[in-house]
Amino acid sequence: xxxxxxxxxxxxxxxxxxxxxxxxxxxxxxxxxxxxxxxxxxxxxxxxxxxxxxxxxxxxxxxxxxxxxxxxxxxxxxxxxxxxxxxxxxxxxxxxxxxxxxxxxxxxxxxxxxxxxxxxxxxxxxxxxxxxxxxxxxxxxxxxxxxxxxxxxxxxxxxxxxxxxxxxxxxxxxxxxxxxxxxxxxxxxxxxxxxxxxxxxxxxxxxxxxxxxxxxxxxxxxxxxxxxxxxxxxxxxxxxxxxxxxxxxxxxxxxxxxxxxxxxxxxxxxxxxxxxxxxxxxxxxxxxxxxxxxxxxx
Amino acid sequence: xxxxxxxxxxxxxxxxxxxxxxxxxxxxxxxxxxxxxxxxxxxxxxxxxxxxxxxxxxxxxxxxxxxxxxxxxxxxxxxxxxxxxxxxxxxxxxxxxxxxxxxxxxxxxxxxxxxxxxxxxxxxxxxxxxxxxxxxxxxxxxxxxxxxxxxxxxxxxxxxxxxxxxxxxxxxxxxxxxxxxxxxxxxxxxxxxxxxxxxxxxxxxxxxxxxxxxxxxxxxxxxxxxxxxxxxxxxxxxxxxxxxxxxx
Numbered sequence: 001x002x003x004x005x006x007x008x009x010x011x012x013x014x015x016x017x018x019x020x021x022x023x024x025x026x027x028x029x030x031x032x033x034x035x036x037x038x039x040x041x042x043x044x045x046x047x048x049x050x051x052x053x054x055x056x057x058x059x060x061x062x063x064x065x066x067x068x069x070x071x072x073x074x075x076x077x078x079x080x081x082x083x084x085x086x087x088x089x090x091x092x093x094x095x096x097x098x099x100x101x102x103x104x105x106x107x108x109x110x111x112x113x114x115x116x117x118x119x120x121x122x123x124x125x126x127x128x129x130x131x132x133x134x135x136x137x138x139x140x141x142x143x144x145x146x147x148x149x150x151x152x153x154x155x156x157x158x159x160x161x162x163x164x165x166x167x168x169x170x171x172x173x174x175x176x177x178x179x180x181x182x183x184x185x186x187x188x189x190x191x192x193x194x195x196x197x198x199x200x201x202x203x204x205x206x207x208x209x210x211x212x213x214x215x216x217x218x219x220x221x222x223x224x225x226x227x228x229x230x231x232x233x234x235x236x237x238x239x240x241x242x243x244x245x246x247x248x249x250x251x252x253x254x255x256x257x258x259x260x261x262x263x264x265x266x267x268x269x270x271x272x273x274x275x276x277x278x279x280x281x282x283x284x285x286x287x288x289x290x291x292x293x294x295x296x297x298x
Numbered sequence: 299x300x301x302x303x304x305x306x307x308x309x310x311x312x313x314x315x316x317x318x319x320x321x322x323x324x325x326x327x328x329x330x331x332x333x334x335x336x337x338x339x340x341x342x343x344x345x346x347x348x349x350x351x352x353x354x355x356x357x358x359x360x361x362x363x364x365x366x367x368x369x370x371x372x373x374x375x376x377x378x379x380x381x382x383x384x385x386x387x388x389x390x391x392x393x394x395x396x397x398x399x400x401x402x403x404x405x406x407x408x409x410x411x412x413x414x415x416x417x418x419x420x421x422x423x424x425x426x427x428x429x430x431x432x433x434x435x436x437x438x439x440x441x442x443x444x445x446x447x448x449x450x451x452x453x454x455x456x457x458x459x460x461x462x463x464x465x466x467x468x469x470x471x472x473x474x475x476x477x478x479x480x481x482x483x484x485x486x487x488x489x490x491x492x493x494x495x496x497x498x499x500x501x502x503x504x505x506x507x508x509x510x511x512x513x514x515x516x517x518x519x520x521x522x523x524x525x526x527x528x529x530x531x532x533x534x535x536x537x538x539x540x541x542x543x544x545x546x
Contacts, residue, residue, distance in 0.1 A: 255395070285374075287433050
């Protein structure tokens with residue numbers, strides 16, 4: 001099963017409520033997936049700051065003193081904002097790769113959830129309600145975000161196996177379905193220099209998109225490619241720095257409903273997820289067509 | 299598209315003057331309370347008119363009703379609404395999620411908005427009217443139900459359809475009627491593609507008559523039966539063809 005949601009705001013007045021709206025949408029789909037949950041939330045990129053979201057199995061040990069040690073290692077200003085098992089590390093955009101490398105030595109147990117100028121990613125084992133409470137997602141502001149609640153089929157129930165998966169700067173993906181050729185595609189992507197954290201099929205889809213975009217495709221073209229290169233069942237919702245996209249496989253047995261008003265574009269696995277959005281009764285509500293790419297950008 | 303929705307009186311003449319609806323607000327009462335109350339109805343009950351408020355995408359609203367009551371659902375519903383309906387006249391004043399009217403036995407279901415995947419799947423009888431569009435697999439494995447869709451239907455509709463009638467005023471998606479048995483498919487618009495063993499067939503007078511009766515029953519006006527094309531089984535998959543033995 002799994003439940004996925006996405007919300008792209010057009011109306012700036014709603015930005016302070018993004019976290020609350022997205023949390024509400026995700027919690028309403030809890031019975032589609034009790035194993036783990038996650039949210040990627042995009043704030044406005046300033047251009048002079050990069051964020052790396054990291055997770056640790058021992059946050060007390062790993063996050064203490066990290067700011068000073070990392071700043072010294074990469075010779076740049078660093079701040080660390082701890083949220084439960086996660087922390088958002090802020091530094092200058094040109095130091096992201098150096099920071100990733102330094103983290104491997106300074107804190108070998110830390111896992112990187114995602115990085116970029118706009119995105120923060122929070123995911124953990126547990127029900128959506130517990131996960132959004134743990135990270136204070138309801139209070140977060142932003143321009144757009146995506147979320148996922150997981151019923152695991154293709155790999156273990158772990159923090160790293162939770163969605164969203166991020167494999168490129170400000171890129172992330174959530175998935176409802178299962179891929180059958182992920183091992184082959186993973187091997188091909190590894191040959192092309194991509195690295196993987198898990199055995200999960202969805203991580204392969206995320207890496208596939210990042211790889212295509214690294215080869216010069218835009219998000220729309222990369223999503224088109226999934227229709228011929230990925231085999232299996234999927235409804236994907238993808239976030240980028242400026243927008244979000246949706247694609248369903250040609251069989252389209254994984255559910256999807258979308259709604260659009262002057263204020264937002266919203267995605268839910270079911271209509272239930274959309275019922276508390278403002279103006280939903282007068283929104284244009286439709287089911288995205290199979291094998292058709294949709295995307296919106298700011 | 300010209301169409302007149304069926305009024306409650308037309309669907310259920312005996313209830314035309316029924317005043318007191320039993321109102322169930324799903325923001326106050328649980329879905330289980332609603333469905334249990336509906337299941338407790340006995341023949342001859344005076345509670346013939348029901349109204350359901352605030353469904354907000356709930357699953358399984360009014361499933362398994364087996365008495366001839368009318369139920370008006372005010373808003374959109376989730377999975378499996380009105381499944382196994384046996385005699386009730388159920389109207390959803392909104393859209394329906396996957397599997398609406400699954401395995402209906404008799405009665406009628408009207409969806410004022412759109413219906414998601416596999417509307418009317420395996421239905422054995424009764425009438426399902428979708429006033430908007432239906433998505434993929436509409437009428438999959440239908441076994442006697444009549445389905446009338448005012449808009450379009452998605453891919454793989456009427457897959458392995460066994461009997462009954464599927465009427466589409468708009469267009470049909472890919473692979474219509476794949477592996478069909480003896481159901482009749484009537485499509486007014488274009489068909490993206492036909493599935494295996496599904497072919498266009500001539501509209502003989504008896505088909506025009508049958509279709510006209512269905513359109514009338516579903517409250518469709520301004521549309522002539524002669525505007526439709528009929529599709530059905532070529533009956534080539536009924537028996538194993540020995541020439542295909544090498545394929546196995």
